[in-house]
Amino acid sequence: MNRRLIIAVVVLAALAIAAVATKGFGLFGGERDKPLQLYGNVDIREVDMGFRVGGRIKTIAVEEGAKVQPGQLLATLDTATLDARIGEADAQVQQARAQLDKLRNGNRAQDIAQARARVVAAQASAANAQRDYARRQPLVAPGAISRAVWDQTVAARDNANAQLAEARQALSLLEAGSRREDIAAGEAQLRAAEATRRSAATDLGDTRLIAETAATVVTRAQEPGAIVQPGQTLLTLSIDRPMRVRAYIAEPDLSRISPGMAVEVRTDGNPKVYHGTIGYISPRSEFTPKSVETEALRTDLVYRLRIIVNDPDDALRQGQPVTVRVPGARPAHRD
Numbered sequence: 001m002n003r004r005l006i007i008a009v010v011v012l013a014a015l016a017i018a019a020v021a022t023k024g025f026g027l028f029g030g031e032r033d034k035p036l037q038l039y040g041n042v043d044i045r046e047v048d049m050g051f052r053v054g055g056r057i058k059t060i061a062v063e064e065g066a067k068v069q070p071g072q073l074l075a076t077l078d079t080a081t082l083d084a085r086i087g088e089a090d091a092q093v094q095q096a097r098a099q100l101d102k103l104r105n106g107n108r109a110q111d112i113a114q115a116r117a118r119v120v121a122a123q124a125s126a127a128n129a130q131r132d133y134a135r136r137q138p139l140v141a142p143g144a145i146s147r148a149v150w151d152q153t154v155a156a157r158d159n160a161n162a163q164l165a166e167a168r169q170a171l172s173l174l175e176a177g178s179r180r181e182d183i184a185a186g187e188a189q190l191r192a193a194e195a196t197r198r199s200a201a202t203d204l205g206d207t208r209l210i211a212e213t214a215a216t217v218v219t220r221a222q223e224p225g226a227i228v229q230p231g232q233t234l235l236t237l238s239i240d241r242p243m244r245v246r247a248y249i250a251e252p253d254l255s256r257i258s259p260g261m262a263v264e265v266r267t268d269g270n271p272k273v274y275h276g277t278i279g280y281i282s283p284r285s286e287f288t289p290k291s292v293e294t295e296a297l298r299t300d301l302v303y304r305l306r307i308i309v310n311d312p313d314d315a316l317r318q319g320q321p322v323t324v325r326v327p328g329a330r331p332a333h334r335d
Helices: 002-024 080-105 109-140 147-176 180-205 251-256
Strands: 036-042 046-049 055-060 073-077 208-210 215-220 235-238 243-250 262-267 270-287 301-309 321-326
Touching (some): 036 301, 080 180, 109 147, 243 251, 243 270, 243 321, 251 301, 262 301
Antiparallel strands (some): 046 235, 055 073, 215 235, 262 270, 270 301
16 A cells, blocks of 8 residues: 555656646747747848949058948049040030030121121112113013023022022021020030039049948958959958847747847857847748757747847957847746
8 A cells, every 4th residue: 555655656746847847948948937048140241342333443442350430441443544534524515515505695796797788788689680670671572682681681680589588588597596496405415415424423433432331341352453343342341330149039939028128148158248139020930040950949930030239349250159148038928
């Protein structure tokens, strides 16, 4: 009887231990009653820097490992060809502007006066031809003049009248000035020349490679004197501020965190505890990345987090694996 009692007590004790073990441990990073612990890596953020235009590299002002600041000059191209393009574009703009001014200002007073003089001369010629016509007309019927002379007289009168009409039209055109269509065409030519000038100026500005943000030079792929194509990588910069950590949380623990929660970040071999904030939680799940998976988690679905480290230093490197502790995580739901 005592033996059966002992066995029953042992069984009950085992069941109690199993229940405690089942409820006391989490599925991703530690016991449920302890602060939530996650795993991930420091984000790698790099940008390949290159010129938008091609040409020969003139200078490179930075070496690998150099810290650069926004607005800092990194490299330059030789500008001889683009300087020539700028000069040509300037000349085209000046020519188009002068032509447009000529159209807008109309004809010179001297040109109009000259046209008026031509009209006066044409009027005199037409009057003289009309007098010859009137004097000879009565002589045709009695045969006092030949038919040929009369035909010449008529032709001379008609020609003089046509020349007078032409001179008057030419004067009218000069007095009216340029047509609206011609002025519009001149304005369009000026805009095209100015656009060409701006394009050349943009290309000239792109011969200077400028840092857009604070970063560290990790690769210097070219040297001065090399000929590069548009977009070809010259420098690779690593952007480490703000420093971001990419971590993952299992679906059962998702309800324990929210954006804005404070976290602690640790790395292997570094005693310093970094502090950060949860900034982003992915709305969709994914399989555990190979960089953080364990045998127990290979088939688990997790959610990606973005954590902003508030106090990074040079000991915290991009790509480095980290452990993230969430002291303020909500208690896990117990079944």
